[in-house]
Amino acid sequence: MANSPVTTSEDSSGLMAKAIKEGLFAGLLAFGMFLLYVGIETYQNIDNKLVWRTRWGLLAIFVIASALGRFLVVGFIKPHIDRRKLAKAKAGIPEISSEKGFFHTHFLKIALVALVLYPPLAIMLSGVQGSLKFVDNFGIQILIYVMLAWGLNVVVGLAGLLDLGYVAFYAVGAYSYALLSDQFGLSFWILLPLAGILAAFWGIILGFPVLRLRGDYLAIVTLAFGEIIRLVLMNWTEVTGGTAGISGIAKASVFGIYSFDVGAPNNFAKAFGLPMSSAYYKIFLFYVILGLCMLTAYVTMKLRRMPIGRAWEALREDEIACRSLGIDTVKTKLTAFAIGAMFGGFAGSFFAARQGFVSPESFVFLESAVILAVVVLGGMGSLTGIAVAAIVMVGGTELLREMEFLKHVFGDDFTPELYRMLIFGLAMVVVMLFKPRGFVGSREPTAFLKERKAVSGSFTKEGHG
Amino acid sequence: MSGEPLLKVSGVETYYGNIRALAGVDIDVKKGEIVSLIGANGAGKSTLMMTICGSPQARHGSVEFDGRDITRVPTHEIARLRIAQSPEGRRIFPRMTVYENLQMGAGLDNLKYFQEDVEKIFALFPRLRERQSQRGGTLSGGEQQMLSIGRALMARPKLLLLDEPSLGLAPLIVKQIFEAIKILNEKEGLTVFLVEQNAFAALKLSHRAYVMVNGRVTMSGSGKELLANPEVRAAYLEGGRH
Numbered sequence: 096m097a098n099s100p101v102t103t104s105e106d107s108s109g110l111m112a113k114a115i116k117e118g119l120f121a122g123l124l125a126f127g128m129f130l131l132y133v134g135i136e137t138y139q140n141i142d143n144k145l146v147w148r149t150r151w152g153l154l155a156i157f158v159i160a161s162a163l164g165r166f167l168v169v170g171f172i173k174p175h176i177d178r179r180k181l182a183k184a185k186a187g188i189p190e191i192s193s194e195k196g197f198f199h200t201h202f203l204k205i206a207l208v209a210l211v212l213y214p215p216l217a218i219m220l221s222g223v224q225g226s227l228k229f230v231d232n233f234g235i236q237i238l239i240y241v242m243l244a245w246g247l248n249v250v251v252g253l254a255g256l257l258d259l260g261y262v263a264f265y266a267v268g269a270y271s272y273a274l275l276s277d278q279f280g281l282s283f284w285i286l287l288p289l290a291g292i293l294a295a296f297w298g299i300i301l302g303f304p305v306l307r308l309r310g311d312y313l314a315i316v317t318l319a320f321g322e323i324i325r326l327v328l329m330n331w332t333e334v335t336g337g338t339a340g341i342s343g344i345a346k347a348s349v350f351g352i353y354s355f356d357v358g359a360p361n362n363f364a365k366a367f368g369l370p371m372s373s374a375y376y377k378i379f380l381f382y383v384i385l386g387l388c389m390l391t392a393y394v395t396m397k398l399r400r401m402p403i404g405r406a407w408e409a410l411r412e413d414e415i416a417c418r419s420l421g422i423d424t425v426k427t428k429l430t431a432f433a434i435g436a437m438f439g440g441f442a443g444s445f446f447a448a449r450q451g452f453v454s455p456e457s458f459v460f461l462e463s464a465v466i467l468a469v470v471v472l473g474g475m476g477s478l479t480g481i482a483v484a485a486i487v488m489v490g491g492t493e494l495l496r497e498m499e500f501l502k503h504v505f506g507d508d509f510t511p512e513l514y515r516m517l518i519f520g521l522a523m524v525v526v527m528l529f530k531p532r533g534f535v536g537s538r539e540p541t542a543f544l545k546e547r548k549a550v551s552g553s554f555t556k557e558g559h560g
Numbered sequence: 561m562s563g564e565p566l567l568k569v570s571g572v573e574t575y576y577g578n579i580r581a582l583a584g585v586d587i588d589v590k591k592g593e594i595v596s597l598i599g600a601n602g603a604g605k606s607t608l609m610m611t612i613c614g615s616p617q618a619r620h621g622s623v624e625f626d627g628r629d630i631t632r633v634p635t636h637e638i639a640r641l642r643i644a645q646s647p648e649g650r651r652i653f654p655r656m657t658v659y660e661n662l663q664m665g666a667g668l669d670n671l672k673y674f675q676e677d678v679e680k681i682f683a684l685f686p687r688l689r690e691r692q693s694q695r696g697g698t699l700s701g702g703e704q705q706m707l708s709i710g711r712a713l714m715a716r717p718k719l720l721l722l723d724e725p726s727l728g729l730a731p732l733i734v735k736q737i738f739e740a741i742k743i744l745n746e747k748e749g750l751t752v753f754l755v756e757q758n759a760f761a762a763l764k765l766s767h768r769a770y771v772m773v774n775g776r777v778t779m780s781g782s783g784k785e786l787l788a789n790p791e792v793r794a795a796y797l798e799g800g801r802h
Contacts, residue, residue, distance in 0.1 A: 402667055409664050412653035419613060419647055420715065421639035421668050540657045540693065 114170030122162030129157045202479065210385055214378045223374045231377045232493050235449060238384040239442055241485040244469040245391045245478060246438025251467065252475035253395075253404065254431035255411025257314040259463055260301070260321025264294040264436040266328060266458035268443020273341040273453045274334070283347035283448050287441060294440025295433040297324075302432035306425055309414070321463055329455040340454025346376060347383065347448040355379070380449050387445060391438050392478050398434070407431050408476075465489075468519075472526050474533025483534050492519065564627065566591045566719055566751050567612065567643075571621035574604075574611045581607040583775040584621065589719065589753050594745050596754040596762040596783070598796055599772035605755040606648050608772070609723050612753075613645055614638045626718065640668055644717035648724055648755075650708040654697030658688055661696050661707055665714030673716065681710040684740050702733035709737070713744070719751045720744075726758040734758065738765050759796035763787045771796075 134154040137147045213234060217226035247261045271290040275281050281289075305316050328335045335341065346355045353363040355376040363379070364371050398404040406427045409417050417424055447453050469488055473481030492515050526534070565588035574582040581604050589595045599605050611618050614635045622631045630638055639645070644665075653661050662681060666674045682689035685706040691699060696707060705725055712720060722741070726734040738761055744750045756762035763769055763783045771779040771792060779792065786792045 402670065405660070405664060405667070408656060408660075409653050412655055413651050415615075415647060416651035416653065418615065418635040419639055419645040419651075420664055420711070421636050423636045538655060540660055 110174065111170060114166050117169045118162045118166030121165030122158045125158045125161035126154070129154055133157050206482075207389075211382075214381050218374075218378075223370070223372050227374050227377055230374070230381050232496075233490055234381045235377065235384055236493060237485055237489045238381070238388055239446060239449075240466065240469060240489045241482050242384065242388045242391055242442045242445075243439060243466045244473065244481045244485055245388065245395060246435050246442065247466050247470050248435075248476065248478070248481055249395060249398075249407070249438070250431050250435035251470050252477075252481075253399070253411065254407040254428065254435075256428065256431060257310060257317070258432075258435070259314045259318040259460075259467065260324070261317075261435070261439060261466055262458045262460070262463040263301075263321040263324035264298060264439030265443040265446065265462070266324055266455075267294045267297050267436075268440030268445075269447040269453045269457070270328060270335060270341075270443075271440065272444035272447040273344045276345045277341060277343075280345075282351060283345070283444070284350060287444050290444035291437040291440040294443065295437040298432040298434075298436025298439075299429050301436075302429045306428055318460070318463075321458075321460060325455050325458050328458070335455075338455060340452060340456075342452040344447050344451045344453065346451065347380065349379060380445075384445055384449075387441055391441075394434075395478060403427065403430055465519075468523060472523060472533050474530075474535040476538055477533065477535035480533050480535030488519065488522070491522070565589060565624075566626060567753065568624040569608070569612065569621070570624075572608070572611055572618040572623060573620040574607055574616055574618050576607075576616070581775055582611065582618070585772075585775070585777055587770055587777065589751060591751055592745070592749045593768060594741065594752045594754065594766045596756055596766040596769045597772055598756055598759040598762055598769060598786075598792075600795075601757070603772040604775040605772055606723055607775075609645070609648070609721055609753075609755050612638075612721065613643065639715070642668075642716065642718040643721060644712035644715040644719070645721040646705075646708040646712045646723065646725060648727070650701075650704045652696040652699075652704050652707050652711065654695065656696055657693050658696060658699070658707055659692045661711050662688075662714050665711035668715050674714075677714050677716070681713060684713075684743070685710055702729050702737070705729060705733070705737060706740075709740070717750070719753060722752065722754045724755055724757060726756060726761060734761060741765065759792070760787075763792075 134150060135147050136150055137145055140146050214226065214230050217229040217234075220226075221229065243261070243265060246264075247258065250256050250258045250261070268290040271293045272283070272286045275286050275289065276283070301317065301320050305313055308316055329338055331337075348354045349363065352361070353366055354361050355363055363369075363375050369375065399408070406417065406422045407430075409420070409422065410424060410427050410431075414424055417427070446457070450457075465488070469484045470481055472488065473479075473484035495515055495518065567587075567589040569585055569587040572582055572585045573580060585604075585608055587595075587597070587608070597605050597608065607616075610616065612623055614623075614630065614633055618631055622629055624630065625638075625641055625643060628641070630641065633641075653664060656664070659678075662678055663671065663674065666672075666677060682692075687703055688706055688710055691703060696704065699707060705727075709720075709722065709725065712722075725737050725741075729737070741752055741754070742765060745752055754762055754766065763786050766783040769780065769783050769786050770777045771786065779786065779789070781789070787797075
């Protein structure tokens with residue numbers, strides 16, 4: 096801590112000067128960066144000609160926001176953080192704290208109860224039809240990403256194999272359900288495990304050729320694999336329907352007892368004498384994906400304590416050491432790929448049942464990137480962190496759609512969704528700056544002699560390789 | 561300390577691509593011995609160590625362990641024959657705790673003897689007990705070396721391979737570690753094959769030793785003989801690093 100200066104009142108004027116200088120510089124930089132992107136807009140006029148107009152107001156807001164932001168960070172936030180760090184270091188409080196608050200120790204239970212109560216609460220607050228938005232757009236959408244990210248976490252977070260084509264397994268699961276239910280009329284509950292198995296099979300198929308690859312090379316090959324699957328789905332028109340995709344996919348049923356098809360005699364709403372609404376199906380789906388997520392979490396936590404899970408983590412740390420300890424790295428990698436892919440397959444078949452429609456467009460590289468971003472932001476290997484990251488990233492983008500009030504600030508033709516990726520990127524940069532190991536950077540040990548201690552991530556260097 | 565060798569390396573030639581790193585090496589290690597291999601940088605010491613473990617595999621010649629030819633056996637299966645290795649650069653698992661690292665070493669028996677063995681390791685290296693819930697990557701170099709050896713010992717090895725245990729460590733720590741190796745050998749009859757640059761310490765510890773130059777064994781003898789040998793003294797003990 097010797098090299099971090101203590102800010103006293105003497106040099107606070109110097110600090111202000113520095114903050115103003117850096118703020119102005121940031122504003123200048125933002126002006127340069129956004130001049131062409133934001134300041135000038137092209138559009139087609141009535142004659143179908145491309146013309147441009149200026150948006151100085153919007154540009155000014157961007158520039159002022161960056162200048163002000165930098166000024167606040169340099170002038171107030173950073174000194175505050177430094178002071179806190181210094182105070183902490185002086186007080187000698189170790190970063191490992193064995194005492195945890197009530198909320199911390201019972202976090203999982205609280206979260207689970209909140210999730211179970213979420214749909215009834217949504218209905219209570221906004222009525223049956225109004226709950227659709229909350230249950231479907233926020234609830235199900237986020238939980239799908241939680242599940243996908245937890246699945247990818249097995250491959251990337253635990254086994255340390257950077258997989259950029261994870262969406263391929265999601266696609267395999269979705270198309271497995273879509274095609275098999277379409278062709279053979281099998282039910283969701285039979286096809287769900289089958290889709291998982293098929294995806295796991297594809298996971299192994301991908302695993303074999305990439306066994307010798309690591310890091311960057313592995314990432315490129317998995318990226319290619321994801322694209323190959325998507326291109327096959329797009330071009331194998333006779334089977335997959337090409338870019339048009341497959342529509343009219345059968346809905347899931349309550350284990351065959353109640354159906355959600357409107358015309359069916361055992362329709363859920365009819366059976367209980369409720370008014371017809373699509374909300375019941377979504378609420379049912381919410382519990383299904385919640386169950387699937389719980390399954391994923393349970394399996395992951397169990398596996399981590401088993402030899403295979405330990406082998407995954409050791410593999411992430413050091414492959415050569417693993418081999419010299421008698422671990423079959425081939426088997427270990429393949430199981431990681433297979434199990435990760437299996438969860439992707441589950442999520443995929445769920446996605447198909449929810450959407451009722453699949454097309455290659457849902458399985459583009461951007462999806463893989465978002466899932467990977469959620470895993471990295473959450474803190475690789477940490478289930479809680481990943482769930483939080485999914486809520487922030489996916490829920491955040493959904494929330495943008497709701498931000499009608501922004502129109503009053505930026506003008507009526509402002510569509511917040513268009514800035515989704517910009518904000519997404521910004522959020523990632525900010526998180527990586529302040530929490531380079533993700534939201535939950537500490538890793539819970541799987542074995543301990545007397546008491547369990549969370550080990551802070553900030554103490555250690557990254558494992559190489 | 562006599563009879564059939566536990567490890568027998570005969571005529572081994574190992575290549576990296578087209579470059580020959582080992583040019584026909586013969587070495588044997590008998591049960592209960594500490595045998596060391598000394599030599600300059602790039603002599604092929606670590607390559608020999610890795611060849612015994614099957615990564616890379618020898619192109620010519622053979623490696624026999626306990627009467628079985630293991631030249632073409634994959635690395636992880638060689639480890640299952642109870643050849644444990646503390647590799648060059650220690651290669652502990654940095655993000656796992658000391659305790660978990662030790663657990664990884666006991667994976668062969670599926671942790672059957674874990675409790676019993678972990679106490680032994682803690683008795684041998686008391687520092688590891690203090691550090692048990694700390695991450696491997698936060699340990700000092702000496703502690704990491706102890707952990708690396710401890711992890712290898714958790715596998716209940718018949719043969720322990722140590723690749724430069726003294727690398728980058730303070731003399732006092734080196735002494736501690738070599739002391740521990742000696743205790744293991746004397747009390748438990750553990751067979752140790754040691755690769756070292758620190759020729760003086762290694763020769764003093766070893767029953768027998770080999771000197772390696774450019775992928776060949778040029779000299780061999782008891783530790784004492786080699787310590788007294790003027791050529792060895794000139795090349796590795798005086799003026800060299802130790």
